[in-house]
Amino acid sequence: xxxxxxxxxAVLGSAGLTAYxxxxxxxxxxxxxxxxxxxxxxxxxxxPNASKKAGEMLAAGATALDAVEQGVMVEExxxxxxxxxxxxxPDREGNVTLDACIMTPEGDAGAVVYLKNNTHAVSVARKVxxxxxxxxxxxxxxxxxxxxxxxxxEELLTEASKAAYxxxxxxxxxxxxxxxxxxxxxxxxxxxxxxxIAGACTSxxxxxxxxxxxxxxxxxxxxxxxxxxxxxxxxxxMGEAILKSVGxxxxxxxxxxxxxxQKACEEAIMRIVKQNPNYKDFQAAFIALNKEGEVGSYxxxxxxxxxxxxxxxxxxxKSAYYF
Numbered sequence: 616x617x618x619x620x621x622x623x624x625a626v627l628g629s630a631g632l633t634a635y636x637x638x639x640x641x642x643x644x645x646x647x648x649x650x651x652x653x654x655x656x657x658x659x660x661x662x663p664n665a666s667k668k669a670g671e672m673l674a675a676g677a678t679a680l681d682a683v684e685q686g687v688m689v690e691e692x693x694x695x696x697x698x699x700x701x702x703x704x705p706d707r708e709g710n711v712t713l714d715a716c717i718m719t720p721e722g723d724a725g726a727v728v729y730l731k732n733n734t735h736a737v738s739v740a741r742k743v744x745x746x747x748x749x750x751x752x753x754x755x756x757x758x759x760x761x762x763x764x765x766x767x768x769e770e771l772l773t774e775a776s777k778a779a780y781x782x783x784x785x786x787x788x789x790x791x792x793x794x795x796x797x798x799x800x801x802x803x804x805x806x807x808x809x810x811x812i813a814g815a816c817t818s819x820x821x822x823x824x825x826x827x828x829x830x831x832x833x834x835x836x837x838x839x840x841x842x843x844x845x846x847x848x849x850x851x852x853m854g855e856a857i858l859k860s861v862g863x864x865x866x867x868x869x870x871x872x873x874x875x876x877q878k879a880c881e882e883a884i885m886r887i888v889k890q891n892p893n894y895k896d897f898q899a900a901f902i903a904l905n906k907e908g909e910v911g912s913y914x915x916x917x918x919x920x921x922x923x924x925x926x927x928x929x930x931x932x933k934s935a936y937y938f
Contacts, residue, residue, distance in 0.1 A: 652810035656686065656924040657902050657910055658803040659851040661931045663922060665689040669805050670924025679805040679813035680719050684737055687715075687815045690801045691735050694773050698800055701734040702773045703819025705780050707787075708826045711771035714833035715740045715817035720843040726833040729754040732768045733761050737817045740833070750835070771819075783823055800832055802839060802849025804904045812904065814839045814847045820854070830854025836864035845871045846905035848880070852914070853897035860887050866903050876903035876911025877935075884913045884937055895938060902934075913937070 654673035658666045669686030673679070691700030698704060705711045715736035716726035725744025728751060730736050739761045743752050752760050762768065772780075800818035807813075816839045818832040831837035831854035838854070840863035841847030848866035850857045857863075862883045869879035880901040888894045900914035902921045912921050912934040919934040 652806060652808055653908055653925065654805070654807050655904065655908050655910070656682065656803065656805050656922070657904055658686065658922045659801055659849060659900065659902060659919075661920050661922065662690055662801055663929050663931065664693075665801060665803065666922035666924040667929045669803060670927075670929060673805060673807050673924075674927070676808060678809075679807040679811050680717075680741075682807065683803050683805040683813045683815045684717060684741055686803050686805070687737050687801050687817050688735050691737065691817055694775070697776065697779075698819050698822065699817055700736065700819065701769065701771050702776055703771060704776055704822035705772060706820075706824045706826050706828065707789075709772070709780060710826065711776070711819055713771070713817070713819050714829055715815070716833040716835060716839055717741050717744060717813070717815045718835065718839055718841055718847075719744070719813055720811035720841075722843070724750055724835045726751045726835065727753070727757045727761075728829045728833050729827060730757045730761070732758055732771065733766050734769050734771065735766070737815050739764070739766060740815075740817075751833070780823075787823075789823055800851045802832070802851055802902070804841070804847045804849060804902070806904060806906075806908065810906065812841050812843050812847050812906070814841050814849055816849050831857035831862075834858060836861045838863060840864040840867050842867050842871070844906070846876065846903060848876075848883075848901055848903040850899070850901050851919070852899035856887050856891055856894075856897060856899050859890060862887065862899075862901055866901060870903065870905050876905050876909050877913070878911070879903055880911045880913035881935075884915060888915065888937060900934060 656669040665686045669682040672682040694702030713730045713736035718724045725740040742764045802816040804814045816832045837858045848863040866879040898916045900919040903911045914936045917936045
């Protein structure tokens with residue numbers, strides 16, 4: 616039995632006994648609702664279908680882990696989203712390769728990098744976490760593992776992505792466009808009715824990246840980190856800058872020290888700004904959630920937004936920004 620459930624049962628049992636105790640005249644009855652949490656989903660960018668899916672699952676009693684996986688899977692399957700799952704833009708060799716990670720309230724984690732032929736990279740990452748002694752599987756090994764777990768081989772390069780790639784080949788220019796080329800990566804955090812937090816992040820990475828490039832999205836501590844006693848954070852934007860700052864881990868540690876999610880996100884972005892003189896040339900953004908259900912968000916450049924689903928409301932919010 617989980618410690619939180621044990622405490623809840625003990626509290627409720629004690630509340631029931633006060634009715635028959637002489638001390639009950641002086642005791643304030645403890646209501647069952649005291650130990651209940653208000654479920655919430657937050658996700659990077661304006662993806663209402665993903666946040667709605669996860670939010671509705673939480674409202675129906677799903678675990679944070681199941682909700683966060685199912686939520687980001689919505690975007691992985693959407694071929695209009697050009698940097699997540701099927702339909703993602705390829706690398707410079709014409710390969711669509713995916714990165715993803717997932718993390719549980721207990722601190723377990725799984726990830727895949729340079730994964731081909733599988734739409735739902737987050738689900739393969741969860742299998743890595745649950746069915747292997749490892750945290751990360753890469754490339755051919757990740758693909759072989761996916762086959763062994765029953766994932767069917769899929770073609771991820773759509774006709775639209777193929778046409779865009781052929782057009783790019785004419786000039787082969789590589790210059791990330793702020794809030795456009797990288798804006799479809801989805802990171803999500805969910806807190807369920809038990810107060811447990813889980814997170815996931817999934818991406819096909821930068822469009823026309825070098826073959827083999829891996830960004831922050833699948834890396835625990837950079838693209839995603841959480842501590843169920845404190846809260847969690849996820850990132851989006853230029854993965855190289857986020858990797859070097861270990862930003863999501865930093866935010867959780869700052870919240871542990873007493874910062875609000877908002878203040879923690881702001882400090883993490885300022886670390887990136889100080890580390891990178893060319894910060895005006897790229898975007899980096901964080902969202903965070905603490906155990907009290909408070910939300911924070913901050914980014915370098917104007918234009919980033921995030922979703923929040925709570926109490927049946929599915930809303931998109933513009934993030935505060937530095938520059």
